[in-house]
Amino acid sequence: MTTRAWVLHPDIQTDRDRRDAAPALEEAISLGHALPGLEVAGGQIVRLPRAHPGHLFGTGKMDELKAVFEAEEIGLVLIDGPVSPVQQRNLEKAWGVKILDRTGLILEIFSDRARTREGVLQVEMAALSYQRTRLVRAWTHLERQRGGLGFVGGPGETQIEADRRAIDEQLTRLKRQLDKVVKTRELHRAARAKVPFPIVALVGYTNAGKSTLFNRLTGAEVMAEDMLFATLDPTMRSIDLPHGKRVILSDTVGFISDLPTQLVAAFRATLEEVLAADLILHVRDVSHPGAEEQAQDVTRILDDLGVREEIPLIEVWNKTDRLPEEDRLALTNLAARRDEVQTMSALTGEGVDALLVAVEEALDDKRSRKALVLPFAAGKRRAWLYEQGVVEEEEQADDGLHVTVNWTQRQARAFHDL
Structure with a gap:
């Protein structure tokens, strides 16, 4: 059975972290569409001088909205923002509908995905x-x-x-x-x-096109729809770069502004694939009007997760096929002047080859020489060094094998983990 829903974006003037109301409402409506069994009948921005502590909205606005809900036969109201338990109870009583705030809606979507x-x-x-x-x-x-037996006088x-x-x-x-x-x-x-395969993690705002890019690069059939949170669980596949180097590509859950704190904590393990990455591809939907704000949200969450600054990052400006020709050319020229930016369309495949070359170059770590002393019993570690092709010189001494290696930072980390 389908429930008719209405989306409200409270634009509270006193909120210091106010987002641009129009794209925020559009995103909230997209969140509603992402939940099965919901028919989003419409939505609107509600400008408020301040949030009413008991009802969120003033009485006049509540009456006005109630008339809309009755006319549209609305059974669920999605409020794009935090709603206190008291506000929720009072609004449900006044309107005779179920209320779901932004956090509750995102949790519902995650539960379904x-x-x-x-x-x-x-x-x-x-x-x-x-x-x-x-x-x-x-x-x-x-x-x-x-409960409470009354012996100690407590209320139970x-x-x-x-x-x-x-x-x-x-x-x-x-x-x-x-x-x-x-x-x-x-x-x-x-x-x-x-396994000496570098990990390349795809991150980005939800619906930026990560899964479409993942599918194009790997040939996998990961759920990729024009829908928020199409991917939830991390998916990993190996791919070969132009000159034969093999890497593991990881697709992750999309980020979103005002991500509920419960979810940042709960999904830390899922996003830990990013912490283990050798390269991060930050996929951005450059056709979106709020592309800059979305990029800032992703950067903020990466910082919250403690992503090391030394992990190289390439910005992938995706969905260029949606831009007018003049804007697309201007963006391509701007990206050409920045080493860490690639423009492309995961949908059409334009720019994919150049992206793979950039990934290969970014993973070509600078090598450094290191003198190691291996005990005679460390046969497995010595064999690993030879498998990697990093040994330049080896001499036997009384205290063990003196080995000179020329390796990358990744190989050095992997060796110390053996």
């Missing part, structure tokens, strides 16, 4: 953390007391406290399960580290 065990666990944890914050006078039935345990404790216990169980899954992923990552 999660496929791997890790993804499902992370979504459950994020949803429980969010739910826990809603247990503050959200519903009147949660305020009644229960309230329903809110009981529910919060139940959520905490469930979160603890899920965290244990997730820790096991993450350890398994770390083992896989450690196994990959022994």
Whole structure:
């Protein structure tokens, strides 16, 4: 059964972090379309001098909106921003509809998209953390007391406290399960580290075209739709670059502005593929009116995740096929003057070959010489050095084998991890 939804973007004048209202509403409507079973009937920007603590909107605006919802037969209102539990309860009562704020909507989408065990666990944890914050006078039935024998004169345990404790216990169980899954992923990552294949991670704002690019480069059939959060779980494939160098390409979940803090924490393990990368491709939709703001959001999240500054990054200006010819030429000329930028269209394939060459050049690390002393028992490490083709000289001495190597930073890291 399809539910008719209406999207509201509160444009609060006193909010210091206000986003440009028109593209913000467009993005919120796209979020609504990304959730199955919803028919987004429309949306609007609601300009507010300040947020009303009890209702978010003023009484006049609430009456006006109620008339719209009744006329349009709306069953769900998506509010593009944070809504307190009290505001949610009061609005649902006044309008007779279900309310979902931005965080709740993103959690719903993530829940629908999660496929791997890790993804499902992370979504459950994020949803429980969010739910826990809603247990503050959200519903009147949660305020009644229960239990308590009366011996010590205490009022007993309230329903809110009981529910919060139940959520905490469930979160603890899920965290244990997730820790096991993450350890398994770390083992896989450690196994990959022994394989001398660099990891190239695709990152970018949601719907920037990462999965389309991933499919074009790998020939894989990853879900790629003109839809927010089409990809949730990380997908990895190996590809060969023009001169035969093999790399592992990783597609990651799309970033989004105002990403709920619960999700930043919950999806850290998923995004840790980025932390292990040798090269990051930041895919940008340059046809989007808010392309610069989106790029800043991605950079901010990468900083929050602690991505090392020494990981090289190439900006991939994607969807150039959507630009007018004059704008496309201007953008191409601008990119040509910057080494770390490539223009392309993942949809048509234009610029893909040049991107692969740029990836190959970025991964051609500078080599440095190093003198090593290997114990005679370190046969496996010595064999690995020869497999890598980095040994220039070897001499036997009383204290072991004196080996001179000429290697890349990646090979040095991999050697020390052996």
